[in-house]
Amino acid sequence: MFKNVRTNIGVELQQLEGSTLYDNITSVIKDSEDQLLFSDLFKSMIQIDRNFLYDNITSVIKDSEDQLLFSDLFKSMIQIDRNFDQLQEYSKEESNVNATTIVQFATETVSHRSTSVKMLMDKIHQYITPKVKYIYHGGLLQIIANNTIPQQTLATLFDNIFLTEMKGYAVVIFSYDILEIYDEGYYTKERKLAAKIFRKNLEKVIRMSVKLFDYRLNQYEKGRLPIAVFAQNIIKSGWKTLEDHSDLRLNRTTKQKQARTSRKISNTADLFWQLEGYVSLISFDVYAKIVQSNANYSIDKSRFLDFYSFMADIDKNFELLVEYTENEDFTGLINLADEAISSKTTSVKLLMETIHDHINPNITHESGDGLLKLLADNIKLSDEMIDITGQSPNQLLYNFFNKIALTQMKGYAVIQFSYAILEIYDRGYYETESILANEKIRKILKELSQETIRTTAKLSRHYWKPDPEEYKRGEHYLEISRLLQGYIVNEKVLSNDGKCYAKCEQFKEVNIIKCQNDPFCRKQPRCSGRVYNCRYIPVEDMQIGNAMPNVNNSKNGRVYNCRYIPVDPFCRKQPRCSGRVYNCRYIPVEDMQICLAPAGTTRRYNYIEYKNRNPLGVKSTCPTPLINVHSSIGWCPYCMCFCDEEGPYSDRYFSLKHRQKAVSDVKNNKVVTGIRFAKKNRMIHLQVQQGEILPQGVINVTSLEWVPVNKFKISDRFIHDQQDYLRITSRDKAVDLHVIEVDSRKKYQQQVLTGVRFAAVQSGINRNDKRIHLNLEIKMTKYNFKSGELFINRGADTWYRNIDTEFSPNVRTRIPTNDLDVPTRAKSKNTIVSNGDQYVEFTHTDITKDVAQTTVPFIDTQDVVPKVPTPLAGAGLYYKSSPGYGGFIGLKIVTYDFTPHL
Numbered sequence: 001m002f003k004n005v006r007t008n009i010g011v012e013l014q015q016l017e018g019s020t021l022y023d024n025i026t027s028v029i030k031d032s033e034d035q036l037l038f039s040d041l042f043k044s045m046i047q048i049d050r051n052f053l054y055d056n057i058t059s060v061i062k063d064s065e066d067q068l069l070f071s072d073l074f075k076s077m078i079q080i081d082r083n084f085d086q087l088q089e090y091s092k093e094e095s096n097v098n099a100t101t102i103v104q105f106a107t108e109t110v111s112h113r114s115t116s117v118k119m120l121m122d123k124i125h126q127y128i129t130p131k132v133k134y135i136y137h138g139g140l141l142q143i144i145a146n147n148t149i150p151q152q153t154l155a156t157l158f159d160n161i162f163l164t165e166m167k168g169y170a171v172v173i174f175s176y177d178i179l180e181i182y183d184e185g186y187y188t189k190e191r192k193l194a195a196k197i198f199r200k201n202l203e204k205v206i207r208m209s210v211k212l213f214d215y216r217l218n219q220y221e222k223g224r225l226p227i228a229v230f231a232q233n234i235i236k237s238g239w240k241t242l243e244d245h246s247d248l249r250l251n252r253t254t255k256q257k258q259a260r261t262s263r264k265i266s267n268t269a270d271l272f273w274q275l276e277g278y279v280s281l282i283s284f285d286v287y288a289k290i291v292q293s294n295a296n297y298s299i300d301k302s303r304f305l306d307f308y309s310f311m312a313d314i315d316k317n318f319e320l321l322v323e324y325t326e327n328e329d330f331t332g333l334i335n336l337a338d339e340a341i342s343s344k345t346t347s348v349k350l351l352m353e354t355i356h357d358h359i360n361p362n363i364t365h366e367s368g369d370g371l372l373k374l375l376a377d378n379i380k381l382s383d384e385m386i387d388i389t390g391q392s393p394n395q396l397l398y399n400f401f402n403k404i405a406l407t408q409m410k411g412y413a414v415i416q417f418s419y420a421i422l423e424i425y426d427r428g429y430y431e432t433e434s435i436l437a438n439e440k441i442r443k444i445l446k447e448l449s450q451e452t453i454r455t456t457a458k459l460s461r462h463y464w465k466p467d468p469e470e471y472k473r474g475e476h477y478l479e480i481s482r483l484l485q486g487y488i489v490n491e492k493v494l495s496n497d498g499k500c501y502a503k504c505e506q507f508k509e510v511n512i513i514k515c516q517n518d519p520f521c522r523k524q525p526r527c528s529g530r531v532y533n534c535r536y537i538p539v540e541d542m543q544i545g546n547a548m549p550n551v552n553n554s555k556n557g558r559v560y561n562c563r564y565i566p567v568d569p570f571c572r573k574q575p576r577c578s579g580r581v582y583n584c585r586y587i588p589v590e591d592m593q594i595c596l597a598p599a600g601t602t603r604r605y606n607y608i609e610y611k612n613r614n615p616l617g618v619k620s621t622c623p624t625p626l627i628n629v630h631s632s633i634g635w636c637p638y639c640m641c642f643c644d645e646e647g648p649y650s651d652r653y654f655s656l657k658h659r660q661k662a663v664s665d666v667k668n669n670k671v672v673t674g675i676r677f678a679k680k681n682r683m684i685h686l687q688v689q690q691g692e693i694l695p696q697g698v699i700n701v702t703s704l705e706w707v708p709v710n711k712f713k714i715s716d717r718f719i720h721d722q723q724d725y726l727r728i729t730s731r732d733k734a735v736d737l738h739v740i741e742v743d744s745r746k747k748y749q750q751q752v753l754t755g756v757r758f759a760a761v762q763s764g765i766n767r768n769d770k771r772i773h774l775n776l777e778i779k780m781t782k783y784n785f786k787s788g789e790l791f792i793n794r795g796a797d798t799w800y801r802n803i804d805t806e807f808s809p810n811v812r813t814r815i816p817t818n819d820l821d822v823p824t825r826a827k828s829k830n831t832i833v834s835n836g837d838q839y840v841e842f843t844h845t846d847i848t849k850d851v852a853q854t855t856v857p858f859i860d861t862q863d864v865v866p867k868v869p870t871p872l873a874g875a876g877l878y879y880k881s882s883p884g885y886g887g888f889i890g891l892k893i894v895t896y897d898f899t900p901h902l
Helices: 019-026 030-045 049-059 064-092 099-109 117-128 138-146 151-181 188-213 228-238 254-279 285-291 295-327 330-340 348-359 371-381 385-389 394-425 431-456 519-523
Strands: 013-014 045-047 463-464 485-490 509-511 526-537 576-586 592-596 607-609 625-631 636-645 653-655 671-680 681-691 725-727 732-739 739-741 751-763 771-780 797-800 838-839 859-862 872-881 888-895
Touching: 013 463, 030 228, 049 064, 049 151, 064 099, 064 117, 064 151, 099 151, 117 151, 117 188, 117 385, 138 385, 138 771, 151 188, 188 295, 295 330, 295 348, 295 371, 330 348, 348 371, 348 394, 348 431, 371 394, 385 394, 385 751, 394 431, 485 576, 671 872, 681 751, 732 872, 739 771, 751 872, 771 872
Parallel strands: 526 576, 653 681, 732 771, 859 888
Antiparallel strands: 463 888, 485 636, 509 526, 509 576, 526 636, 576 636, 592 607, 592 625, 653 725, 671 681, 671 751, 732 838, 739 872, 751 771, 771 797, 872 888
16 A cells, blocks of 8 residues: 555655664564565655644744644654664664663663553554544644645655654664564564554555645545445345354354454445545534534533533544454453343443434433534524534535444444354354344434435525635635726816816716816826716815925806816826726815825726815825815816726636636536635636546545636637626626525425526617626436436436516516625624625725725635535525625525435
8 A cells, every 4th residue: 555655745765874773673574565665765765854844833823722732743753763764773783782771772662651652653643533532623734724735845744744644654673683583572463463553554644645635646446425425235145144143053163263254344344444434524523613603602512522422432442343353352342242242331332322312312311402403503503603614504414424424334244243253252142142243233324314404405405605714815806907097087088079068077977088188087097988977076275295385276166168278287197098987076175185096007096185075095105196186276176086998907707608608527427515716817607626426426526627618708709798708897897696405305306507608698679678687507417326326318407597587577676786895804804794685796896985986796616516525416606795885796506415315
């Protein structure tokens, strides 16, 4: 197995001098692969600055207790390094080292003291794959998975762990050899046990790293059998390898019976090891954190601790069963069997009943509920737990069921093998007890399944990506730009005849042809589109920096219908609106200073400051010279309008179904497992993650990949608006918010998500009032749950849509987005606002808060992928915001419902 472990980082290699240590170790190691491994290890030792690595990791992890755990891990690794180096020194100076010193070193290495190499290796492994001791940490690998640590650093950490484990193993094996050389006893069995434990521990670490960080091996298995199906198969078949003891009563020797039972135990263990990784993706601390939100936390915490402790005890009994079998420790097996079926409260038999009592709602508890219901209630009350769990509430509870079912099946295996072991050694006949045990596990699993179905039916299968710690542009979100952006312009620039009437509001939609001798018009970024909804803005003695001379306004009052228009400096200084201007209105500009945004950005103004008024926007250090603006340039007022301008600084295009269908490779049996927004060539696309689906809804984790988007440009030939892409405009700016999900509870009509796409849907009461909405559609494909095959024949695929509008019988309502601030300025977390058939419109931010410079809402581009890969049954769009802020449009998915198959 070790040949699959790879180091994938650049390291410095140092050649070791002296081969005495290598020769002695490889003489003890019989396995050819292990010899080759140690050959490579000794020829090129990895020298990594652990202090640098430790600093890199702890700088990301903020929790002080987690940092202490990492500190202890690194200290243990360093101590093993020192023992390995000490062994090297003894090997080089073998003839000069006192025999007592070497024996003392070897004895200490394999002792049960906490500082021995043997115990340090166990300690490191417990940190990585924890038992009850680290119940609220989930292991160091889980801590890493919950923090943003670079992949390169993770690979380096795993290399360190693997190397330390191998060093420790070398020291332990050689210490046994030393003790035998100096007649301190025979350690063949201990050496063999150390090798098995080493292999098993390394394998668990590798499996955990593969699952959590995509640190893949070449020969990692394709998928895992769900626990529910595994248990179902066992019950249906009666699991002859466990229940049928008749072969033990045949005329065979005890040794033959031992060998036969050992093979059965080994085969059973292999089945369970396959399932172990499936349920270890989410550590128990996730469930404990959910319970912490409950008002009766002190009571529930105790119950969860006890519950997990009982499960861990059954796991330990199963591991001992396998360990004793592999080591042919028959005395240990007999003692284990006696304990497992005894009437002690710590016996496996009673532990199974205790676990079931914690789940069964008919048993009286202090909280009055079983743990499944308790967990379900807490999930419903805590939307923020989606962030902790990385799963939909329904999916989370189903995986909790998997954990419990697997533990109960392990307990059942221990009990059945205990009866078989006791029969082998003539300790009685247990045929009746074996039958009763089978009936008992049937009852336990049946009631567990029924309770799971009852509780999961109340839980949502929706999953979305909550807010990150800090939204970063390009990483977590993207935005539409220069759509209805605030634009200051003098009225004479808007007028066809160059005259002004102090009525900004009359300009609802105009094109700006030229600046009419207005200098400020030419200095600000031009609006090359249309200008909308202008309003009056007084600008008496308004300064726009030192980029222009002050204009002395020597007259009071306003003069209308002036034939002579003096030069307006501001018109020539701001970027011109080359589009259309809409909805102008008056804006006061007395003693006003305008901070123009630097060239190359999507903003025109950073902020506007008044001498005796509150500023517009957020004042900060201005990257450009301030511009002083004075009113009554030619006795014409200034207006605040909204410029709708397409161009190189305006990204406003969504890929539509005729050009871009984000679909999985159905022909190769792949389904959608996640979705996200992606921006290519200024075009916003839907992108899907796909994975191969196997029988019983299992996803092949090694097949997960993002499907490349079909990149194209709006300037390409044969590309048309509202067919291949949708251009967001002042009129066509609505996004429909809904989630489409297909009922997967019908056992024989299973469908899974295989595609998503955008469509342009027409809204309006007549042709003259036509408006276009951006609308999400999903593709579902028929699926055979038992065989794992997708249907690819004609009619197997169906595109589902929801085209309700504000004029439909099922009225789609608009979510107000007026007068809002930039979403990334929010101090509190965003919460989902949309609910059912609604829509949201792209618009500008508030004039006072942001000078109307930003288009909101933003678009959340985070990967919407559950932590545990699963098939999906739907998808949709939602809108979330914080009060007073523009919010985000995000993607939702609906996880598959497995309860019909329990």
